[in-house]
Amino acid sequence: LFNRYIDDVFMTWNKSENELKKIIENANTWHPNIKLEYKISKSLPFLDVLLTNINGTLSASVYHKPAAEPYVVPFISDHPRHVFENIVQTSRRRAVKYSSTFQLFNDERRYIKxxxxxxxxxxxxxxxxxxxxxxxxxxxRSFLPFLHNEAQFIQMRIALSGQPSRQQSEVEMRIATLTTDNEHLIEESDKKSKKSPFKRIRNQTNFKINL
Known part of the structure; x- marks a missing residue:
């Protein structure tokens, strides 16, 4: 398993730890100004996800930096009501997508609240x-604002994972717009190409008549 985001890399390794260290140390000799820093452990954060190796199975949960304070936009701040709702829902959506088990999700749900x-x-x-x-x-009929069982959690996690992000939606919109514009240009070009032979024929006819 290998994942990379800009200069952050996460990978799993099935060989010995010493072999991996030798590869990294060798890579650090390639350029004097580029040094790879690494950490090898059974539990590591990658961006805002905490990944843990449990007997060969990767477990994922939301990562919170130890020094981070539990601070979000205060409810007394001068923002529209929908801003506060979006902040809560974003935290909840991240909890569903990043938690690999129902128990980890419930732990994060309590932390969020x-x-x-x-x-x-x-x-x-x-x-x-x-x-x-x-x-x-x-x-x-349920008054409690949380999922009841693992099956509901998995269903919701799959549904949320299949939804495109805002950036993906914007990219798809740009592609659709460019496609529409290109189709319009092609249609205009086809119209011009269809008109031009008639003009040439008409000009040739006039020329012959004048002779």
Whole structure:
């Protein structure tokens, strides 16, 4: 397994740790100004995901830096109401997508709620936003704003993972726009090419008549 984002790399290695260190140390001799820093462990963060090797199976959860304070936009700040809802839903969406098990998701759910309570968000507002987020996956009779079982969690995780990101949507929109513009240019070109032979024939006819 190998993943890279700009200058951050995550990989798994099935051979000995010493062999991997030799490869990295050799790579550090290639250029005097480029040095690779590395950490080898059974549990490592990659960007904002914490990956853990549990008996050969990778487990994923949301990564929080140890020195990071539980701070988000305070509820008393002068923002429209939908901004606070989006902040809560973004945290919840990340928890669903990054948590590999239902238990890890519930741990992150509790962390999210305590963080927002710490920043002045009313408990009723948090629960309402949670319930709105889970409306397609929990029973309409349920008053509790969370998923009930592993099956519901997996269903929601698959659904969210299949949704394109905002950047992907913007790229697709640009491609669609360019395609439409190109089709329009092709149509205009075809129209001109169809008109031009008639003009040439007409000019040739006039020339012959004048003779």
């Amino acid at each position: 305590s963080t927002f309570l710490y920043n002045g968000y009313p408990s009723s507002f948090i629960d309402k936003t949670f319930r709105k987020f889970f409306s397609d996956y929990i029973s309409s």
